[in-house]
Amino acid sequence: xxxxxxxxxxxxxxxxxxxxxxxxxxxxxxxxxxxxxxxxxxxxxxxxxxxxxxxxxxxxxxxxxxxxxxxxxxxxxxxxxxxxxxxxxxxxxxxxxxxxxxxxxxxxxxxxxxxxxxxxxxxxxxxxxxxxxxxxxxxxxxxxxxxxxxxxxxxxxxxxxxxxxxxxxxxxxxxxxxxxxxxxxxxxxxxxx
Numbered sequence: 001x002x003x004x005x006x007x008x009x010x011x012x013x014x015x016x017x018x019x020x021x022x023x024x025x026x027x028x029x030x031x032x033x034x035x036x037x038x039x040x041x042x043x044x045x046x047x048x049x050x051x052x053x054x055x056x057x058x059x060x061x062x063x064x065x066x067x068x069x070x071x072x073x074x075x076x077x078x079x080x081x082x083x084x085x086x087x088x089x090x091x092x093x094x095x096x097x098x099x100x101x102x103x104x105x106x107x108x109x110x111x112x113x114x115x116x117x118x119x120x121x122x123x124x125x126x127x128x129x130x131x132x133x134x135x136x137x138x139x140x141x142x143x144x145x146x147x148x149x150x151x152x153x154x155x156x157x158x159x160x161x162x163x164x165x166x167x168x169x170x171x172x173x174x175x176x177x178x179x180x181x182x183x184x185x186x187x188x189x190x191x192x193x
Contacts, residue, residue, distance in 0.1 A: 007048075007165065013041035014169035021173055024136065025180035027084070027187065032069030036062050049161055050117050053106055053126040061133060068137035075138075084188045087140045095131045102127035121157055125150060141188055144181035151177055 017038040023031035039058040046055035075082035107123035110116040129150055135143035151174035158167035 010045045010165045021176045032065045035065040053122040057126040082139045084139045084184045087142045099128045144177045147177040
């Protein structure tokens with residue numbers, strides 16, 4: 001045994017997070033309020049692990065989740081439920097530029113002003129996660145592809161930091177993101193028919 005003790009707050013945050021992402025794959029509005037609970041719990045977990053970019057990311061997620069909740073409910077034509085759509089080239093270019101600049105800036109800030117454990121990786125994952133989350137609020141199908149890539153890297157980072165419950169959660173997120181991709185793609189096909 002390596003002395004690892006289960007952090008019950010981390011376990012609770014992981015359970016709520018898995019439920020929230022599962023609800024997202026189903027395009028269910030309750031995905032957003034459960035996401036808010038999840039991210040508020042993870043603020044504490046990440047503070048204790050000295051993953052400050054991820055800690056700050058959770059606070060931003062709370063705001064984005066409130067926006068997503070509203071936008072999914074009222075963002076469609078004539079104030080109706082938002083439908084799944086595809087990301088356009090200009091959206092990809094804009095998001096890539098913002099993610100690259102934001103990652104570099106945040107990594108520098110973390111490296112020079114904190115005792116961050118993994119400043120570049122933490123910053124890159126955090127900023128790219130914000131881009132993916134924004135894509136989800138807009139119900140862009142490709143958000144799931146971005147999450148799949150992020151989840152693979154997150155599993156490795158959280159394992160390295162001995163956050164095994166969170167690493168397991170991100171492995172579950174990887175499965176859910178794959179399910180979300182297929183589910184939303186089918187939803188898009190039904191809309192086109």
